[in-house]
Amino acid sequence: MDAQNLDLAYLALAAILFAIGGVGLLIRRNPLVMIMCVELMLNAVNLTFVTFGKMLNDITGQVIVFFVLVVAAAEVVVGLGLVVAMSRRRPGADADDLRLLRG
Amino acid sequence: MTVEAFVFGVCAVVVLVGGLGVVMSRNPVHSALSLVATLFGIAVLFLNLDAQLLAAVQVIVYTGAIVVLILFVMMLLGVDKDDDLETEPLVGQRVLAVLVGLIMVGAVLAVIIIGGHNAVTGARSVTGQLAGGYDNVYELGRQLFTTYVFPLEVTAGLLTIAVVGAVVLSRRPKDVQPIPEPESMIDQGDEPLTLTHEEGAH
Known part of the structure; x- marks a missing residue:
């Protein structure tokens, strides 16, 4: 496998990982597992960005991944805050129980 | 087979097995540990792609902070009991979800296979070269x-x-009132989406 085909293999791996995360987000109902599936999807995109950066010989791919890492950290903080607030009101609730925006 | 291809093969297996573990584990703690495997595999792939800083940041921020935070919340809330994966609240939801996933993979793989090395378009080295000395x-x-x-x-x-x-x-509010259970959708005239055992019997 030469170097260029290896780059394409990276893209294929990232696509499969993105789909795994997306399917997990659709079928799982535990909010914590859903957050983890979002992390999987973000990481797949990160891998794609770094591969693009390598294919185009440009540092910007890695810069964008840096920003994605920051956004992912902020997203996890807010998401876990929501999960904590939710389980305090109604312990053991899953995503299907959250039909009301109230309170 | 070059060293890069070998490392890629090993890490691809780790990443995919970890990803499937996140989705298919009954226990959320096992999901979190599978997530660690996936993120670590991706960090090694970053090293393989000459992104040394990102590999270090990936290990420190993701496996060091984010997954530990998720595990901490899990232990704090005591939600580490097994999920019920047998029942399917919406009929056909999983089949449709897998179908959507296959379509996503198929679309991207089609672009990669058909486009080949021309799949990635754009100007090269616009902002800065990757190895500019x-x-x-x-x-x-x-x-x-x-x-x-x-x-x-x-x-x-x-x-x-x-x-x-x-x-x-x-923040803990001053007057914590547990929310009452929302009214049943069946009482509001909606047909149930899943068959109950009584209905399934006859």
């Missing part, structure tokens, strides 16, 4: 503080907002 950390830092200095400042604001939001969300 400097090492990865130097080049990344230089771009962050020159070309991308405004986005960098905006992320500082984003992190501040996230911290304030987390504090507001997890």
Whole structure:
């Protein structure tokens, strides 16, 4: 496998990982597992960005991944805050129980 | 087979097995540990792609902070009991979800296979070369503080907002009233989406 085909293999791996995360987000109902599936999807995109950066010989791919890492950290903080607030009101609730925006 | 291809093969297996483990584990703690395997595999892939700084940041931020935070919340809330994966609340939801996933993979793979090396278009080396004589950390830092200095400042604001939001969300309110169970959708005239055991019997 030469170097260029290896780059394409990276893209294929990232696509499969993105789909795994997306399917997990659709079928799982535990909010914590859903957050983890979002992390999987973000990481797949990160891998794609770094591969693009390598294919185009440009540092910007890695810069964008840096920003994605920051956004992912902020997203996890807010998401876990929501999960904590939710389980305090109604312990053991899953995503299907959250039909009301109230309170 | 080159060293890069060998490392890629090993890490691809680790990443995919970890990803499937996140989705298919009954226990959320096992999902979190599978997530560690996936993130670590991706960090090694970053090293393989000559992104040394990102590999270090990936291990420190993701496996060191984010997954530990998720595990901490899990233990704090005591939600480490097994999920019920047998029942399917919406009929056909899983089949449709897998179908959507296959379509996503198929679309991207079609682009890669048909396009080949021309699938990635765009000008080369616009902002800075990957190996422009400097090492990865130097080049990344230089771009962050020159070309991308405004986005960098905006992320500082984003992190501040996230911290304030987390504090507001997890603040214990003075009068905690447990929310009553929402009215059953069946009482409102909706047909149930799943067959109950009684209905399935006859």
